[in-house]
Amino acid sequence: MSTKKSAEPSPQSVARAERQRVAKEEGAQAMAEAERRSVELRQNMQRLRALREAKQADEDGAEAPAPKPAKKKRVKRIVK
Template structure:
């Protein structure tokens, strides 16, 4: 009593095709998202290196200038009428 499967209906075939296309499109979208994320991480790393170099340069320049050279202006109290 071996019963063979009936031939798939046209609706079933269409549904299977839609699912296959959706799976392929989803895989492409995920690959694109991962590629974009990698590009963003690479750019962030580049910008971080630039910022750290700029901060290091500023820190060495700040240590070279004496603290007495940097003076604040005295605060002036204003009378509001």
């Protein structure tokens, strides 16, 4: 009733082990690629944020020294 395992693995078990090995390698590569793209995305967002903030600072700096002209008060005239 007890079965002995042969010294040689079956072709099915060799193929299964190969598929698992390949899947593990591809998974690791996919995770590394996803992490690399994530880092690149964060760096690009940081670069764009710095550009936007610099542009806003330039626009605010250009507008701040020029005060708006004061509104003239209306004078009520009495007509007889």
